[in-house]
Amino acid sequence: MxxxxxxxxxxxxxxxxxxxxxxxxxxxxxxxxxxxxxxxxxxxxxxxxxxxxxxxxxxxxxxxxxxxxxxxxxxxxxxxxxxxxxxxxxxxxxxxxxxxxxxxxxxxxxxxxxxxxxxxxxxxxxxxxxxxxxxxxxxxxxxxxxxxxxxxxxxxxxxxxxxxxxxxxxxxxxxxxxxxxxxxxxxxxxxxxxxxxxxxxDYVNSPDGQGSPFRGAVRDPSTEGTEKPGQPATGSLGLASAGSIAELKKMVHPHTVDCTSMTVTDEHVQSIDYLPVVDAGGNPRTWGVKERAVCGTLGGAQRAHNLNWLDTVSDMKTLQTKAKAAQLADLKDDGRLKATASKLLVGTNVAVETNSKSVRIGLYQFQFLYLNCETGFTAPAGYRLEKAQVEGCVLTNYERQ
Incomplete structure (x- = not known):
């Protein structure tokens, strides 16, 4: 891509x-x-x-x-x-x-x-x-x-x-x-x-996470009501949000995710090379997903490539709870995620699933954060580290090599 x-x-x-x-x-x-x-x-x-x-x-x-x-x-x-x-x-x-x-x-x-x-x-x-x-x-x-x-x-x-x-x-x-x-x-x-x-x-973009600091307003979800799903309990520097799949696509394409070819579907789409986080058996709504799309070239005469999933989320806590269980199950054997496994990056009411680090680097610039549920994980100074909706996980823009 x-x-x-x-x-x-x-x-x-x-x-x-x-x-x-x-x-x-x-x-x-x-x-x-x-x-x-x-x-x-x-x-x-x-x-x-x-x-x-x-x-x-x-x-x-x-x-x-x-x-x-x-x-x-x-x-x-x-x-x-x-x-x-x-x-x-x-x-x-x-x-x-x-x-x-x-x-x-x-x-x-x-x-x-x-x-x-x-x-x-x-x-x-x-x-x-x-x-x-x-x-x-x-x-x-x-x-x-x-x-x-x-x-x-x-x-x-x-x-x-x-x-x-x-x-x-x-x-x-x-x-x-x-x-x-x-x-x-x-x-x-x-x-x-x-x-x-x-x-x-006056914006300095940098893939190492050391560029210009976020300038959005600090939000306190305790004063914003339930219409702001996905905010950590102690407040946030701000996270990405969108009102629809079309709006989410407009946000990330073409700067980060190539959605020239995008399919909106409830069907479970994956390939041998690209495994999404949401494994809903044909019903992503059981994960708290409202609407779901996959960007990239689906499998057919040739193998699928460059797959990334876009989600609008109606229940962020459910999504993070199920994603945590899936992540811990994957880490159980050798402490590492499968190379083909996507990582879940979330905003307030949106998420993107990708196994491409280059895509994730771009998404961090849009104020998406990665749901990390590794025991004892922390991030160096200069990176964002916020409380997730589910206990034992954090939201961050730092990835260990």
Missing amino acids: RLQRILAATAALAALTTLATACEDPAKPGPPAASPTATATASAQASPAAGSAPATLAGAQAHVQKYTSCENLSTDPNDRRVALSGFIGAGDWSITERGVCTDKKAPGEIVLFLTPDMKAFQQAAKDHATKLIAEGREDYGLASRMVVGKTFALTALKTRTAVSLVDPPNSDLRILSCNPNVYVPEGFKKEKALVEGCILT
Whole structure:
């Protein structure tokens, strides 16, 4: 499935600090295409990222230091901290100077680019992204760490650096992405860039779970009544919700789950390679499921592939109770789930079942959480860990390797 490959590639790139940005590529790109003739939109011209900014590398360094550290600035192309030969440089993308500094808070490096023509820089970034996406790298720019101001841009080699730069309410820096499938959750800014086809945002997407913190309102189910199923008893930072299968499909397709082919059915659909959590013997309602659909290619002349299940849920506690029993039965023999077994990710009144980690990574960005019933499970700092509807389980966006 195309979108599975997108997120799988994104997860792999996250482990490579020098390849997880919107501007970097092993092959050094050529000079940028000519700037477009269309003028920048008024909203882009008025956006914070288009505000006043320094016109020297030292000035760019000082600007970055408003939000995080940027120490030991150097323009040496042989600087040992990072292989600058792998980045765009002076003469490309309307760049006049390039340097590197260290964010000691992350810790990690920042590669700075000075440009007197930000519109030309963004056009070159768009051209480069368009080329790579056409070559099959559909994930390019979905987890961008390219940050732009008015006269300078930078690549943050660590997610934490990018978050520090764009997250403060008063920040005039933005993430630049030119991937048409980029997703910006509710609560974050999504502004027009200086060229069509690119956006500016203060949302940092990251498959490692270390991106921008959730900005939704904290909910307390004790004050919201019974119409909010699925909320943990002690409150939640917020979970995904949808009013119908069609609305759920619209939420996750095509960003995470490819539902180009979707079948709404009460029949029990599975394959040798894809085992759903809900095993209802033809009646998913006994699991608390209201409406059910399967996305992907069903078995026939060829084996089924890329199956993922979408559920709207009328009784979240029943669903989680039965899913817990199934999960513990699977873990009983060797402490591991079958490779073909799906995991249940839930929202307030919706669920998605998938055995694809790349799909789950994408769903975490939509505020779905995985129902984990392993004894003694906990999650590292920075990941969500909330109480489930059933005793002995938690909801989390952390998965052990």
